[in-house]
Amino acid sequence: MSINKKKHSTDWDESVAEKILQEKKGVPGALLPILHALQEKFGYIAPEFVPTVAQALNLSRAEVHGVISFYHDYRQTPPGRQVIKICRAEACQSMAGRNLENHAKQKLDVEYHGTTPSGDYTLEPVYCLGNCACAPAMMVDDKLYGRVTPEKFDALLDKKGKAS
Numbered sequence: 580m581s582i583n584k585k586k587h588s589t590d591w592d593e594s595v596a597e598k599i600l601q602e603k604k605g606v607p608g609a610l611l612p613i614l615h616a617l618q619e620k621f622g623y624i625a626p627e628f629v630p631t632v633a634q635a636l637n638l639s640r641a642e643v644h645g646v647i648s649f650y651h652d653y654r655q656t657p658p659g660r661q662v663i664k665i666c667r668a669e670a671c672q673s674m675a676g677r678n679l680e681n682h683a684k685q686k687l688d689v690e691y692h693g694t695t696p697s698g699d700y701t702l703e704p705v706y707c708l709g710n711c712a713c714a715p716a717m718m719v720d721d722k723l724y725g726r727v728t729p730e731k732f733d734a735l736l737d738k739k740g741k742a743s
């Protein structure tokens with residue numbers, strides 16, 4: 580089983596971002612839906628777009644920035660070509676999940692929310708992937724993996740490397 584390569588649309592496009600903003604700015608509590616849609620589209624929210632969002636919603640830049648910073652799921656820099664999410668919830672922690680986390684950080688040489696210098700991987704924590712019976716679990720882009728040992732983690736990355 581190899582890791583599927585998923586293309587993120589990480590090239591920020593001001594006109595597309597503006598269109599998203601215009602489409603959603605009228606809905607109640609528009610800030611979160613706008614940020615969500617931007618993140619969904621580009622994989623991150625460009626900091627230079629924050630003033631535009633703030634102005635459209637009649638908020639201060641600090642308010643918008645505060646929301647982006649508060650939610651760890653919102654990125655302010657482009658993600659790696661693949662996003663690896665490791666489960667940190669209880670069932671996985673009880674099945675050597677901590678060991679997997681440490682191994683992944685060491686192997687990729689990044690901390691959580693970090694991206695490898697090559698731009699290949701971003702490492703993120705997640706709290707339950709609904710795969711508790713096969714703990715410890717992780718997800719690479721949209722693909723779920725269970726009973727992930729450090730060896731399995733390495734094998735998945737190696738296979739991915741050969742496939743790309």
Ligand code: FES
Nearest residue numbers: 666668671708710
């Ligand atoms: S606790 Fe890890 S998948 Fe549920």
